[in-house]
Amino acid sequence: MGRAPCCDKANVKKGPWSPEEDAKLRDYIEKNGTAGNWIALPQKADLKRCGKSCRLRWLNYLRPNIKHGEFSIEEDRIICTLYVTIGSRWSIIAAQLPGRTDNDIKNYWNTKLKKKLMSVIPQFNQRRAPPPFPDSYQDSPLSLSSQMLPPLSLDSNSQYYTCSLNKQPASQEFASLPQYLSTNDNNSLGNPNNCSSFQAPEGYYSPLKESNNFLSGGEGSCSCSDGSSGGQLGRAGEIIKQEDMGFQDYSTYTDYAYQCVEKTNGYFSENIAESYNLDDVKRLIGSTSLSCNGSILDENREELDLMPMYYF
């Protein structure tokens, strides 16, 4: 019954790969391919490694056209956009970034990008559930999330990421967002102190989970015990005051939207993300672009309201 055993775990080497092992694996695959059988490959290639380990090494490091090094601003934008929308589906995100592996992106997110975003998440202490979401969303997770989670974009002088939102609701669904998720008319691209903002009503904080759940993988709250909301963890635990950030309202919206999506479908990462297909993802990351004056254009090439978001 079943197949032959995977590998002799007692006789496989673990830990970092040596240059010799890399060379063996590369040579073997270049000459013979994987034949769709990673388990048998180590023996054929004279490697004392588990097939799983060989596969990982090839896919994440040895495979041709792998791109190492700094991520571009555009790559940041795509990662942020997709993460906010589909969660930690690294393989899907990697599919949109040629040359990048899911492991690469995951590491980049966990070690760098997440921290950048963490530095602008305000902490709130009063946390109540947001108003109930319209029933009409229940059946349409994709349209909901696409409408509600605006793609991130880079401002004209590349200093901060921005999040865009149509002045006029793009759809009936959007129009029925809670009223306090609205923009004002004083937004000014590139000026974090003079931006449109989303104001939560008194006593409300948008997330249902902790505010940093979105950015920290659900590791829990770090709210201030003294009831203040003035501090947040930055690099190496440094406390960054909101007033030092120059703005403070974006994440309220982001988290609200994120949580609304999550609530609407029960479990964001397990339900919504699965409803995406490749076209959805492409549409999502391609749904905004920069106009000649640096404004963000939507799919219909109409200028969108902007507000500063991530200020690095």
Add this chain to the structure above:
DNA sequence: AAATACCACAACCGCAGTCAC
């Protein structure tokens, strides 16, 4: 100069879905 802390990246682990027997 040594010890410690921090960081980035590579690699491993465990799970779930798929597939071969």
Add this chain to the structure above:
DNA sequence: AGTGACTGCGGTTGTGGTATT
């Protein structure tokens, strides 16, 4: 149809290099 290996994925841990004390 049932069993168990295989594959792919995401989360976590390990490791080596660098910075700081």
